Amino acid sequence: MISKKAKKTKSTSIINIANNSLSTYKTNAFKFNLIKNKTINHLFKFVTIIILAVIVGILVLFITDIGFDEINAYINRKLIWVILLSSINLVISTFIVQTLTHNKLADTSVLGIGSINLVLLTIAILFLDISNKNSINTFNTILPFLYIAGSIIASLLIFGLSSKNKFEISKKFILAGILLNFAFSAVSTSVSTVLSSSKSNILSNYSSGLIEFKFDFYIYMAIALTLFSLIWFYSILRKYRIVTTNNIIANQLGINIRSIYWQGIIISAIMTATAFFLVGNVVFLGLVGANIALYLFKKDYKYGVVSSGLIGFIILGLTYFFNKNLIVNSQINTSTVIPLIATPYFLYLILKKN
Structure with missing residues (x-):
């Protein structure tokens, strides 16, 4: 009982x-x-960014050239591709670098990964013949592959030097990158003064980041490289998120951390090169776009990666639109306006030691 x-x-x-x-x-x-509310919130932000990007695309598409009354959307459709693809590649490459290094100051243009291509372009212009149509076509075909090789080599060197510190990028490293960026630009500008007018124009356009119509070959190649890079990145996204969040957990799960790091670096290098052969050297666009995306989506890379590229497109597209429509007879290069907008934020990050 x-x-x-x-x-x-x-x-x-x-x-x-x-x-x-x-x-x-x-x-x-x-x-x-x-989790459900967070997912809905991120989805809402993502859709909003897409809508804004579409609106900016329509604005750029219907920009009229000074002196013309008719809207030349047929021609401007190529300009849309140039701005869209260059923005996506430049900002996503910076997004990858920032998440790898956990440093909001890290920027492919600031670190010299993109500006190293100015040196390669200068060397190519000095030694290659572009006096006739065939040689010009050969030169234009070689450039994208030259930039890809240069960006990958520069990335491997920069991150190879910092790999002992778990790919941490110090402020000294960033400041050195800024100095190198200005040095490369100064060298290319100096060299352009002794070149023929055709060679000088090519060098100055890439140095200043000129947004202009590109050959169909460049656009098709940029589309292919962008899709290749995004597919590659999303194929390692789950492991990448774990590695960049917690190395201890990544080790426990048997993830090859160094492999994920180096894959991210190479993807970033390819995307940096793609942006460079489309518009040249655009400083700080990646920094701002990546920071905004990380602020909005935190560790949700599924939405954050693509959103960062679209945010870059919104910034560059709006800047181009206002420059061409609000400033009468504007001769200002759109890409030179971006640093003026982004530099205060860059200085703010340095002062806040972020």
């Missing part, structure tokens, strides 16, 4: 189990609702 004390103990145990189960259920329900 069971005593009253035993019955009471048994009842208490049942009640405790029920309370614990209820508490666990409430906790899990709360977590589920939190």
Whole structure:
């Protein structure tokens, strides 16, 4: 016969189990609702960014050239591709670098990964013949591959030097990159003064980041490289997110951390080169676009990666639109306006030691 004390103990145990189960259920329900609300919130932000990008695309598409009354959307459609692809590649490459290094100041243009291509372009212009149509076509075909090789080599050198510190990029490293960027630009500008007018124009356009119509070959190649890079990145995205969030957990799961790091670096280099052969050297666009995306989506890279590229397109597209439509007879290069907008934010990050 069971005593009253035993019955009471048994009842208490049942009640405790029920309370614990209820508490666990409430906790899990709360977590589920939190994740659900977060997902809906991020999806809403993502859709909003897409809508804004479409609006900017329409604005750029219907820009009229000074002196013309008719809208030349047929020609401007190529300009849309140039701005879109260059923005996506430049900002996403910076997004990858920032998440790898956990440094909001890291920027492919600032670190010299993009500006190294100015040196390669200068060397190519000095030694290659572009005096006739065939040689010009050969020169234009070689350039994208030259930039890809240059960006990959520069990335491997920069991150190879910092790999002992788990790919951390110090402020000294960033400041050195800024100095190199200005040095490369100064060298290319100096060299352009002794070149023929055709060679000088090519060099100055890439040096200043001129947004202009490109050959169909460049656009098709940029589309292919962009798709290739995004497919590659999203194929490692789950592991990449774990690695950039917690190396200890990544080790426990058996993830090859260094492999993920180097894959991210190479993807970033390819995208940097793609942006460079489309518009040249555009400083700080990647910095701003990547920072905004990381602020909006945090570690949700599924939305953050593509959103960062679209944010870059919105910034560059709007800047181009206002420059061409609000400033009468504007001779200002759109890409030179971006640093004026972004430099205060860059200085703010340095002062805040972020």
